[in-house]
Amino acid sequence: xxxxxxxxxxxxxxxxxxxxxxxxxxxxxxxxxxxxxxxxxxxxxxxxxxxxxxxxxxxxxxxxxxxxxxxxxxxxxxxxxxxxxxxxxxxxxxxxxxxxxxxxxxxxxxxxxxxxxxxxxxxxxxxxxxxxxxxxxxxxx
Amino acid sequence: xxxxxxxxxxxxxxxxxxxxxxxxxxxxxxxxxxxxxxxxxxxxxxxxxxxxxxxxxxxxxxxxxxxxxxxxxxxxxxxxxxxxxxxxxxxxxxxxxxxxxxxxxxxxxxxxxxxxxxxxxxxxxxxxxxxxxxxxxxxxxxxxxxxxxxxxxxxxxxxxxxxxxxxxxxxxxxxxxxxxxxxxxxxxxxxxxxxxxxxxxxxxxxxxxxxxxxxxxxxxxxxxxxxxxxxxxxxxxxx
Numbered sequence: 001x002x003x004x005x006x007x008x009x010x011x012x013x014x015x016x017x018x019x020x021x022x023x024x025x026x027x028x029x030x031x032x033x034x035x036x037x038x039x040x041x042x043x044x045x046x047x048x049x050x051x052x053x054x055x056x057x058x059x060x061x062x063x064x065x066x067x068x069x070x071x072x073x074x075x076x077x078x079x080x081x082x083x084x085x086x087x088x089x090x091x092x093x094x095x096x097x098x099x100x101x102x103x104x105x106x107x108x109x110x111x112x113x114x115x116x117x118x119x120x121x122x123x124x125x126x127x128x129x130x131x132x133x134x135x136x137x138x139x140x141x
Numbered sequence: 142x143x144x145x146x147x148x149x150x151x152x153x154x155x156x157x158x159x160x161x162x163x164x165x166x167x168x169x170x171x172x173x174x175x176x177x178x179x180x181x182x183x184x185x186x187x188x189x190x191x192x193x194x195x196x197x198x199x200x201x202x203x204x205x206x207x208x209x210x211x212x213x214x215x216x217x218x219x220x221x222x223x224x225x226x227x228x229x230x231x232x233x234x235x236x237x238x239x240x241x242x243x244x245x246x247x248x249x250x251x252x253x254x255x256x257x258x259x260x261x262x263x264x265x266x267x268x269x270x271x272x273x274x275x276x277x278x279x280x281x282x283x284x285x286x287x288x289x290x291x292x293x294x295x296x297x298x299x300x301x302x303x304x305x306x307x308x309x310x311x312x313x314x315x316x317x318x319x320x321x322x323x324x325x326x327x328x329x330x331x332x333x334x335x336x337x338x339x340x341x342x343x344x345x346x347x348x349x350x351x352x353x354x355x356x357x358x359x360x361x362x363x364x365x366x367x368x369x370x371x372x373x374x375x376x377x378x379x380x
C-alpha cells in the first residue's frame with residue numbers, strides 16, 4: 001500500500017488516463033472504463049480524487065433505440081438525473097445517443113461548460129432535428 | 142439552460158471536435174439522412190477551436206424544417222457564411238460517410254479548401270461525386286478511403302492529384318485489379334498525374350501476396366499496418 005501513496009499526483013493522473021482511455025463510440029468500453037476508475041478510487045484515499053477527476057472527464061449517455069419517443073425521453077432524463085445528483089463537473093467528452101436539448105435543459109452549465117468533444121445524433125433533439133445553435137452551447141473558456 | 146440567441150452579436154464556442162450520426166434502426170439497416178438545421182442568425186456563431194467534423198452517417202448540413210415537417214434547403218449564403226474559414230478558422234479534419242444520399246459540400250460550404258485531411262467511408266453510389274469535389278480541397282494533404290466504388294477511374298484518372306499520404310484497406314487492392322499496379326507506379330514516382338509521398342495499406346498482406354505474386358516485390362513501396370483492419374476514419378490525422 002505504501003507505493004500507492006508515494007506516486008506523484010501528476011503521474012497518477014497519467015496512469016489513470018492511459019488505462020482508462022476508451023474509444024468514444026463504444027459504450028461497453030466506456031462502462032468498463034468507469035468500473036476500472038471506480039476500483040482505483042477504492043485503492044487508497046489519495047487515489048480517489050484523481051480517479052474521480054478522470055471519471056468525470058467523459059460522459060456517455062446511451063438510450064434505448066427501439067422504443068417510443070416518450071420512452072427514450074424518460075430514459076434520457078433518468079440517466080441525466082444520475083449525473084446531476086452526482087454533481088459531475090469538468091466533462092470534456094460528451095456522447096449523447098438521446099436528446100441533446102434535454103441534456104442542456106436538465107443540467108447546469110457547470111456540467112458541460114468545458115465540453116470540447118461532442119458526439120450526438122443529428123436527430124438529437126426532441127423535435128427530431130439538430131440545430132447548429134445547439135452545437136454552440138458549449139462556451140469557449 | 143443557456144442558448145445563444147439572436148441578441149448576441151457573436152458567440153464563441155469552445156468545441157474542438159463534433160461527431161454527428163443518425164441512430165440505426167434494426168428494421169432498416171441503412172441509417173436515414175440526418176439534418177443539421179441552419180438559420181440566418183447562425184452566421185454569428187463562431188467556432189474558433191473547432192478542428193474536426195465527422196459525419197458518421199449521411200448528414201445534410203444545409204437544411205430548414207418546414208412547418209409540415211418536410212425539409213428544404215437553407216439559403217446557401219447563410220450556409221457558406223457559417224461554414225467558412227472566418228467562422229471556423231481552425232477546421233482541418235473532415236470525415237464523411239456517404240451512403241444513399243448525394244453529398245453537396247461544394248455548394249453548401251465555403252471551407253473545403255481549408256481541410257488538410259479527409260476520410261471517406263462509403264457503401265453507397267455517390268462517393269464518386271465526392272471524388273469530383275476533391276478538386277475543391279486545395280490544401281488536402283492526407284486522404285483515407287474505404288469505398289465500394291472503383292478508385293482508379295474516379296480518383297486517379299480525373300486530373301492531377303498531389304498528396305502527402307493515401308490510406309487504403311488491403312482488400313481494395315484485390316478487388317480492383319488496376320489499383321495495385323497503379324499504386325506501385327505512384328509509389329515509385331512514375332505516375333505523371335498523381336503524386337503521393339506515402340501510401341499506407343491496412344490489413345494483412347499475406348492473402349494478397351498469394352494472389353498477386355508478380356507484384357509482391359513492389360509491396361515494399363508501401364507502408365503496411367497489418368495490425369489494423371481498416372483505414373482510419375473518425376480519428377484520421379494523416380499519420
